[in-house]
Amino acid sequence: MATRTQESAYQVQDIIAEDIDAYLLQHQHKSLLRFITCGSVDDGKSTLIGRLLYDSKMIFEDQLAALESDSKKVGTQGGEIDFALLVDGLAAEREQGITIDVAYRYFSTEKRKFIVADTPGHEQYTRNMITGASTADLAVILVDARKGILTQTKRHSYLAHLIGIRHLVLAVNKMDLIGYDQATYDRIVADYAAFAESIGIAAFTPMPISGFKGDNITTSSAQTPWYDGPTLIDHLDTVTLDVSEDQAGAFRMPVQWVNRPNLDFRGFSGLVASGSIAPGDAVRVLPGGRTSTIARVVAFGGDLPRAVAGQSVTVTLADEIDCSRGDVIVAAESPPEAADQFEATIVWMADDAMLPGRPYWLKLATQTVTATVQQPKYQINVNTMERLAAKTLELNAIGVGNLSTDRPLVFEPYADNRQLGGFILVDKITNATVAAGMLHFSLRRAQNVHWQATDIGREAHASLKNQKAAVLWFTGLSGAGKSTIANRVEMKLARMNRHTFLLDGDNVRHGLNRDLGFTDADRVENIRRVGEVAKLMTDAGLIVITAFISPFRAEREMVRQMMAPGEFIEVHIDTPLAEAERRDVKGLYAKARAGKLANFTGIDSPYEAPANPEIRIDTTGMTPDEAADAIVAMLIP
Structure with a gap:
């Protein structure tokens, strides 16, 4: 028989196991917020993320020891911890004190899980910023309090707004270096507000911070008694995500692959881009147009009664119809449009200029088609928002123009659906991604011009x-x-x-x-x-x-x-x-x-x-x- 001491030990183990299970269950059901830090060079993005990791206790003891040792070697912070070293992993970044690549980091609080992308501030690497922003729900725009609003601050803000990020934080950083001066902070916020209004940003959340000293990051700072807003982490914990908008829309699921584990099962796998789906719902497969109904919705753990936007599932259809990768399964009563000519905003990301008329691969969701871009209608000056005449687009240029594809593309305007409205262009020879873009609408001539069949072929x-x-x-x-x-x-x-x-x-x-x-x-x-x-x-x-x-x-x-x-x-x-x-x-x-x-x-x-x-x-x-x-x-x- 077990002794009383053994029984007590077993009880303690059971309590610990229950606590762990409860913690894991709570952690599993936390919401996830993806956000980016962006802005100009040396505005303190990496330092801010390092501070968030440090304050949220996401650094192991050996990492902390290595960080303290590296900080002494680098010597940029007067012997104090250089939090940027937690994120700037490339040797070239540490040597120059800047971020080149996109660095993704994970941390969590009691309320929420986070994936943060530290994006480069240098103009040459704007394309990397777009990569990080493409999946983000929120952007933290950092501004060096000593420098104010710079060109790259405006460019990153414009791109974040263009890509569809609706939650923006203006973090006026390095307040410690200006003596926490409220007048300087107010002037920067006013300058940014004027710019934000000019590009259509309806609202943003400003806050004075110091990533190095920790002011207003996780706790309110005594150095800024004139600021009564939230700390950065409080805002990140409580900001309302726009997931409900995607789930409320009509059902769309681009097909990634045909799931055929055996002869008795044929399903179509993909990420639900918008809306929801359940067995019995009527659907249409585009661009072909054939209709059917959903027989099953299958996930990793088994059949689901319903799947919603953001879930990856496999659906089976009641009828044997042609469906493969690149097709889009949609709600039968409200299908999106399919067209082969569009107006779009294009952000050029290649060192070589765009060549109007050259064929590129266009990838949108799981669709891949050949696309040619016409001469831009205009290029956008991010400083003044002027529309400038342009024959081509150079590196980091943003322009609006028309493009055509070699076959119909199932799409929705980017403003309505990021998954079915956002695309990239890929060079056919080098396979390098040369541009990112957002579709506005199909051209009327794409709907009015039809191929006329002839009897003599x-x-x-x-x-x-x-x-x-x-x-x-x-x-x-x-x-x-x-x-x-x-x-x-x-x-x-x-x-x-x-x-x-x-x-x-x-x-x-x-x-x-x-x-x-x-x-x-x-x-x-x-x-x-x-x-x-x-x-x-x-x-x-x-x-x-x-x-x-x-x-x-x-x-x-x-x-x-x-x-x-x-x-x-x-x-x-x-x-x-x-x-x-x-x-x-x-x-x-x-x-x-x-x-x-x-x-x-x-x-x-x-x-x-x-x-x-x-x-x-x-x-x-x-x-x-x-x-x-x-x-x-x-x-x-």
Whole structure:
């Protein structure tokens, strides 16, 4: 039998276990607030987050010991703890005393759990700030009390508002360095209020703080008796989240993947973007439009009676209908729109400027389409909110313009639905994210222009000519021999009674493209137009021969995607630059070398050679006739 001492020990263990269970249950049901700290360089964002971690007891003893040791080594705070070192993990950040990457940290209080993103203040890394803000519910805009409102303060505030963050805290930091002067604080708040009103920010919460000294972070400071507002942590604990708005909306769930663990189960998994869903509800699968009803709503722990916005679930349908990744399951009675032309706000995040007309991958929720962006309608000056004329967008520029996609995109305006209205643009060659954007609305012409079916199709046109339509796309440097060889190829095909048409770069610029110059943007538009013409000619059943420098891989790939599989044949006239320049039949290289001809390919404008062309011709080892014979032999065996 157990002794009284053992029984007491068991009772203590039971009490401890019950306390742990109660604590874990309480912690599990705490609400989660995601927020960011942003502002200009060295406004104290990392120090503030370090202070929050320290005051919320989220630092282990060994971490604290290492922090104290590192603070002494760095020596930036006069021997006191440098809280920024808790967050600035990169060596380059510690050396420069700035944040470069987005650092995510977790902490909690008795009331709420938090995920905070420390975003960089340097203008060069504005794109990283957007990454952190994309999932945030609240933004803490820090301002150095000594400097006041700066350009980057305005840029980050504008972006936070643009992205849809409605809870903003203006934290006037480093009050200890200005002697906690109320007049300076009031002036900064007034300056920010005027700016906030100009960009449509309805409300914000100002507070004087010192991340280094801890004033008004977790406890009210005796140094600011004139401030009677909440501390930062009190505000974070009590701010009301906007989750109810998402849950009150119509049901939308982008399909991430088809869940097929066995032959007896076929479900569609995704994150509920808005609204709620329950078995028996009528739904529609877009963009196809087929309707069905929900049979089951399945989560990790089993079936659910209802799922709401923010939950990741798998739903099964009562009917066997086509549905896959990229489709959106929506409420049948209130479906969103599907369109292929839009107006959008675009934040450019790449070092290289945007090229209007270039195709990019557009990713919205789980949908991926090809999109081309037109010349911006205007660019926004974040200091004055002026709308400036712009032909392109440079790094960190914010502009408004139109874009089109190669197939309908299921969407809602970003102001109504962040998940179905926010997108990114990805470079097709490098896979780098180059822009983030927010859709405003579809263009009326996207709804009014429809494809007109015809009875005589492209196969019939080609059959009448007794040939297979194709595009021979000659690319290479100026002087490589493209036009000469293309002309010989057309002559040989004509002798074989083939129906052809030759589109030459110089000839097209006399008419169709006479309004275009030779900037990178104009080159992109030049090739886009030629691609559309070539496609129409293949629809007519012709063998189209083109002779263009077409220096960029992205545009050649764009034309390839316009054509039917196997119809686009890339012919690289591979002539070394030195040999092309030696020929210089038009005298263009000499002008470019003399500085009289700007944007010349191979001299001051790049040429991106094909990686895997269908045909490669080395003109240093064969005559134009031999090259033409080789091309025709491969086209018509």
